[in-house]
Amino acid sequence: MRPPPLLDVRDLRRNFGSFAAVDGVTLSVQPGEVTALIGANGAGKTTFYNLISGRLRPTGGSIFYRGRDITGTPPHSITRMGIARSFQITNIFDQLRVIENVQVALVIRQGKGTRWWRRAARDEDLRLQAGELLERLGLSGLAMARAGTLSHGDKRLVELAIVLATDPQLVLLDEPTAGMTPEETHAVVDLIARLAETGPQTFFLTEHDMDVVFGLARRVFVMHRGRLLAEGSPDEIRANPEVRNAYLGEEVY
Template identity: 45%
Template sequence: MNAPSIETRNLTIRFGGHVAVNGVSCAFHPGELTVIVGPNGAGKTTYFSLMSGQLTPSEGTILKGGTEITRLSPSARAKTGIGRAFQLTNLFPKLSVLENVRLAVQARHGIGPRLFRPASAFTEIADKAYEHLKATRLDDVAHLPAAALPHGDQRKLEVALLLAMEPDVFMFDEPTAGMSVDEAPVILELIDEIRKDASKTVLLVEHKMDVVRALANRIIVLHNGELVADGPPDEVIAMPIVREIYLGIPADEGAAA
């Protein structure tokens, strides 16, 4: 298999006496979509935060393309190509939808030495931002403040920001949570498209089993901060330990979710 794009080695974080992520060693590869499952409080979001830099591990290392990034700031990690969409919508509420995305495009491409030109003069950046808005079907509301959007659209904007970062490691934290049945497919199709790109690595936290089955190349299971299962979807879903953890969500009833 090709070299991992992002890898954690013995990754551990403690909050006081509580160990939220406990010795997780796992490598993720380009062209692979890994779904991370586990009950609430299993450490999935914490694991993401450790990789994207919002949290610093107590122990262990994180490598991106073979280079250690354990102590890098979130912005420095973003520059290395790690992008994350957040579980709880995490936008710039008073800025317009377009400005939200433009900021991410601008961070990725830079604005060069023309720093003090009016922002509206950077048409290439606005055009790029607009592409991402079209992809997420937000182009009609481009000029509304982000806070004025309905929940589903805010979730889409969250994803548009991630697309605009043009990362090579995509982290989606329950991207379709709270979305209506009409809205979710837009996002899932986008994720499916990214998955088909052999140079991209996708990490996805998701509960809905139909989504997991449709998209995953691999599933890892976190339980109480520990990695308890890792493998192809069918195998993992069939594991007794997974059925036990997921007692409330029987695998064969996934389509109902």
């Protein structure tokens, strides 16, 4: 028997004016199962994530997290419940070292707020915790680098460390490999795969590039013009002619 879903989304909708960016999507994410939402640019993936993370209010439908209805819950409450969404890279403090960025994230998790970061930087415990997290992610080599000097790919890895510092159960990653070189993409995919295997987080990511997720996700949902077009294992999705047509018919970057 399958365990109850971690995330259960039913008939979710979001209109912008008369345009339905998310048009009745029903899907669920099982605990411990890397899940991907793929679709061409403009399919509605980011809007869907904005609905789950509480940044946007749905026009209709409902969202259940661990059996609890969280539809319309504000973003900070959703974060506290254990759903983390990748921050934009602009939320990394460029002038701080990587390890200090992680320390700030740890402080925020403890509810002290960002203005305490100076004190945080001197806190030995936090320093140790941040060091351990970076080590777990294989990023110890970056710990002392100023975040502003990192490559785009390394910044995204640090972003992942910052997300994990909040100790989430469900991690939403919106196109985690966007703008990356093939090597950087490989590094991120590798890291997510390793983290997913060791737990305890469940990863739910979006991608416009199908190939990126096929080695990573166990379950794939395909979104097309606001609707779900298909769902299945990577093999099933790869073999699905409708999915192929949808992708060929759209501009894929």
